[in-house]
Amino acid sequence: xxxxxxxxxxxxxxxxxxxxxxxxxxxxxxxxxxxxxxxxxxxxxxxxxxxxxxxxxxxxxxxxxxxxxxxxxxxxxxxxxxxxxxxxxxxxxxxxxxxxxxxxxxxxxxxxxxxxxxxxxxxxxxxxxxxxxxxxxxxxxxxxxxxxxxxxxxxxxxxxxxxxxxxxxxxxxxxxxxxxxxxxxxxxxxxxxxxxxxxxxxxxxxxxxxxxxxxxxxxxxxxxxxxxxxxxxxxxxxxxxxxxxxxxxxxxxxxxxxxxxxxxxxxxxxxxxxxxxxxxxxxxxxxxxxxxxxxxxxxxxxxxxxxxxxxxxxxxxxxxxxxxxxxxxxxxxxxxxxxxxxxxxxxxxxxxxxxxxxxxxxxxxxxxxxxxxxxxxxxxxxxxxxxxxxxxxxxxxxxxxxxxxxxxxxxxxxxxxxxxxxxxxxxxxxxxxxxxxxxxxxxxxxxxxxxxxxxxxxxx
Numbered sequence: 001x002x003x004x005x006x007x008x009x010x011x012x013x014x015x016x017x018x019x020x021x022x023x024x025x026x027x028x029x030x031x032x033x034x035x036x037x038x039x040x041x042x043x044x045x046x047x048x049x050x051x052x053x054x055x056x057x058x059x060x061x062x063x064x065x066x067x068x069x070x071x072x073x074x075x076x077x078x079x080x081x082x083x084x085x086x087x088x089x090x091x092x093x094x095x096x097x098x099x100x101x102x103x104x105x106x107x108x109x110x111x112x113x114x115x116x117x118x119x120x121x122x123x124x125x126x127x128x129x130x131x132x133x134x135x136x137x138x139x140x141x142x143x144x145x146x147x148x149x150x151x152x153x154x155x156x157x158x159x160x161x162x163x164x165x166x167x168x169x170x171x172x173x174x175x176x177x178x179x180x181x182x183x184x185x186x187x188x189x190x191x192x193x194x195x196x197x198x199x200x201x202x203x204x205x206x207x208x209x210x211x212x213x214x215x216x217x218x219x220x221x222x223x224x225x226x227x228x229x230x231x232x233x234x235x236x237x238x239x240x241x242x243x244x245x246x247x248x249x250x251x252x253x254x255x256x257x258x259x260x261x262x263x264x265x266x267x268x269x270x271x272x273x274x275x276x277x278x279x280x281x282x283x284x285x286x287x288x289x290x291x292x293x294x295x296x297x298x299x300x301x302x303x304x305x306x307x308x309x310x311x312x313x314x315x316x317x318x319x320x321x322x323x324x325x326x327x328x329x330x331x332x333x334x335x336x337x338x339x340x341x342x343x344x345x346x347x348x349x350x351x352x353x354x355x356x357x358x359x360x361x362x363x364x365x366x367x368x369x370x371x372x373x374x375x376x377x378x379x380x381x382x383x384x385x386x387x388x389x390x391x392x393x394x395x396x397x398x399x400x401x402x403x404x405x406x407x408x409x410x411x412x413x414x415x416x417x418x419x420x421x422x423x424x425x426x427x428x429x430x431x432x433x434x435x436x437x438x439x440x441x442x443x444x445x446x447x448x449x450x451x452x453x454x455x456x457x458x459x460x
Contacts, residue, residue, distance in 0.1 A: 050081030072143030177204025277357035284327030292332030311410030
């Protein structure tokens with residue numbers, strides 16, 4: 001059983017004892033803390049909620065709705081939805097905030113409350129700390145019977161979200177239609193099955209095949225859209241002579257593609273390709289987190305823009321995008337953020353922009369992928385012994401590599417000419433993550449191994 005409280009929300013496995021998993025009592029407690037925190041900020045009494053296709057979704061939703069209503073807050077329930085759709089709905093409804101019930105790419109026994117502010121963006125670290133304090137103290141004050149909140153179900157946002165994408169200036173529906181794409185979608189038994197096919201139809205794609213289309217939350221494979229989990233999609237694209245495959249995670253904020261031969265386009269390259277297209281139409285800057293591929297930097301410089309790395313975490317990417325006026329940004333895990341639509345990772349706008357790019361390029365998706373520089377990221381982790389002082393280890397590594405460019409904004413990033421390595425502690429488990437990138441796979445692995453050796457040496 002696990003219960004993890006972090007700035008990205010309250011995550012846990014369903015069941016078990018209160019405080020050890022995400023039990024009904026925990027759902028009520030953290031929802032009450034969120035509602036209380038909101039009512040201290042504003043008189044606005046409206047919150048939007050939506051959920052992914054998880055088995056526990058309906059139960060968690062009922063607890064959340066009743067708790068918010070009990071605080072005197074009105075709830076607009078989008079039902080089965082996506083993270084970006086709820087983010088958009090918060091601002092379109094002029095709501096005080098929003099809650100998305102999803103544990104993203106975590107397996108089916110997990111669920112979570114992802115918490116949004118009035119801009120439809122994830123709440124900040126500071127706000128999160130206040131909220132956890134309210135939960136800790138159980139400092140709630142529920143409404144009396146004459147002031148209970150109201151409940152409204154609203155299923156209009158699927159169409160509203162699709163309309164925004166189809167009408168987005170850089171999405172070229174006629175060009176996509178003219179290409180007659182045949183596309184296979186892996187919807188991983190969640191809400192991508194409800195959102196991606198209608199979006200593709202609206203973009204003029206006639207031939208769409210959906211794998212794992214039943215929204216039952218019994219994910220047919222590990223729901224994280226990584227190569228090793230997408231073999232069924234790969235095989236189907238190949239077998240059915242499709243032009244490409246599309247995979248999303250359960251809450252549809254991460255996006256990756258499969259080439260016509262069944263090979264991976266690479267989740268790191270979703271953002272690279274979309275940024276290449278956006279920057280070709282619109283000059284400007286880009287941001288991604290420091291664990292993402294430097295192919296984005298290459299593409300940005302090619303178009304005359306400036307690239308800025310941010311600390312890991314969507315909140316940090318968004319802040320950096322605002323600071324640098326970025327026209328496109330996101331994360332190397334297939335998260336695309338298009339700021340003039342909204343500041344949140346959105347696989348649906350990603351699909352619209354990527355297909356426009358592919359249509360304009362007149363290439364196959366494989367040829368498009370081959371037009372970008374090849375980088376390899378080696379992703380590793382080291383488990384930490386109890387009581388290890390990570391700060392001291394990082395200090396010693398900084399001394400050892402003091403002649404290289406160092407960035408300490410998020411853990412420690414060391415640059416070596418064209419290569420880099422990024423070390424950071426996990427927010428959720430006692431490990432150090434070590435990501436290294438190079439244009440040569442062996443080099444990336446070797447850099448990571450060398451640093452891991454250093455860490456082990458400095459641990460003792």
